[in-house]
Amino acid sequence: MNITFLGTSSGAPTRQRNVSATAIHPETGRGWVLVDCGEATQHQLQRTRLSPLKLKAILITHIHGDHCYGLPGLLASCQLNGRTEPLVLVGPASVWAYLQAVIKHTELRIEYPLEFVEVSSQLALELDECGVTATRLSHRVECWAYRLDERQVPTGLDTERLQREGVPPSPVYGRLQKGERVTLDDGRELNGEDYAVPAYAARSLVVGGDNDRPDLLAGACEGVHALVHEATYTEPVLQKVGPEPQHSSALRVAQFAQSQSIPALILTHFSPRYRKVPRRSGDASLEDLRSEALSQYQGDLFLAEDFDTFCIGRDGRVQRLEP
Template identity: 40%
Template sequence: MELYFLGTGAGMPTRGRNVTSVALNLMPERGTVWLFDAGEGTQHQMLRSPIKPGKLEFIFITHLHGDHLYGLPGLMTSRSYQGGDEPLTLFGPPGLRRFVETAFEVSGAHLDYEVRVREFEEGVVFEDEQFRVTAAKLEHRIDSYGFRIVERDTPGALDSARLTAEGFRPGPQYARLKRGETVTMPDGRTIDGRAYLGPELKGRTVAVFGDTRPCGSELELARGADVLVHEATYMHEKADNAHKYYHTTATQAAVLAAEAGVGALILTHLSSRYQDEAVHRLLEEARAIFPRSHVAEDFWSYVIPRRAE
């Protein structure tokens, strides 16, 4: 599981930072990629990255401001031309369906794959045997959401060497043993699969937030997450501006990370006023409160380790 940042700027693209988009690379876990936001130019950023549009399974839109949304029609259209024929599901606030349908109706674009649009308010927006995704409303000028992605715990590895040492040969029973079931083996012995499994692998938790100023719902979404991706549009000297325009400072994001007990904080959505040395000062501001802070750059990735590691 890896976060890959395609765009880390706020409002407008700059030479060094495109507007917002971050991919959650789940190729090892489920052979797909999830995308959070798709600002203008996201498909161009993908061309310079290892992220393949054809592998996109879900796109989550935090809110309907252009710097988080305007790249969606182009990305979806190009996906057809690049071998993407699997269904694509879009999750986002009410209005997302109208935006997508209008863009394709007016442009006459044609897609070679099924598109599913799921608009939500709050609560569980996706759940299967591997992951659960919850959304909660943040505090911004329009409805903006944060997502909490929880990977389910998985059983430990089957101790095949021990089974061999006890005289068992590989066979179809191994699949049931891996699930922790009690199995009668070909020689008549009955064994409990749980006794042959290594330590359970603890699932990881990722929190990805849209634009917001500090609010109560943030803490529950972020609590105990292995990594929190949070906007830091301003340094704290601009706290009045941040409040006025419904954004967050690096200091405020760091305070939240400390209170929530997250494993790491990644700051993104930086104002174009912060270049070069100013970015380092913004990072220092966050690390003074939460030392495990990072500032994302375009084409930078962060591998999310399992807690047991």
């Protein structure tokens, strides 16, 4: 399971960062899922190997423009490029109302099947690649996080059970692996399906929208391999800004991830004030966010950059892939 960041800035784009969009795509196959679609997301996609024609679903966390202004353009380009496959759009009702207004006033034509699913805490979307559920967050408008659980886990053979039952390694293992029925020399009959086990634990992650209460994700994060969450500010800046924007600091997200023993934390949605390379001494830096998070969190910590791809391996570990 791979995660590619198409935009990691909060509110407005910068020269190095576009606004929010995150792609979830499998190790094999070309189908993928998009979480949020900020302005110019389709431009960002042109710098990746992800094809809009293979996009299976778009999950919008909330109606704020830095998370959905790119939606009409992406859908229009899919139409212009000859898309015929159905596309699922999940989000608050306000997202569908916004899209319908754009369609009406710009004469946008979408002829491929576009299914809108209004998000709720009862969401149970089953895609070929993953299952999707949702958790309500705390923000100025209705906002959600999405949990994605891998569905297509290949099966392996329970060799430990076979050896416990006195069946040593032999060509029989290969036949059982194929699901065949086998009669042993001692007369026992074995059904390969009875010895099929997942080759590895299904991978899962949570991608959150804007949220000033990470603790709301406690249930959704149970057993996940990674959490993707906004860290718009450092805690001192958040205290100066005040509670009205309803965003999180790196400190608060890291404290939550540590309390839940989440193995990997990927921070994103950084205020434009935080620069990768500060212009002057004392300017706000992304390292301020990193240092604050590391003071609270002992797992694998990453600060996402545009076009970063992270892989959740079959062993459950998260790694940043080389470009």
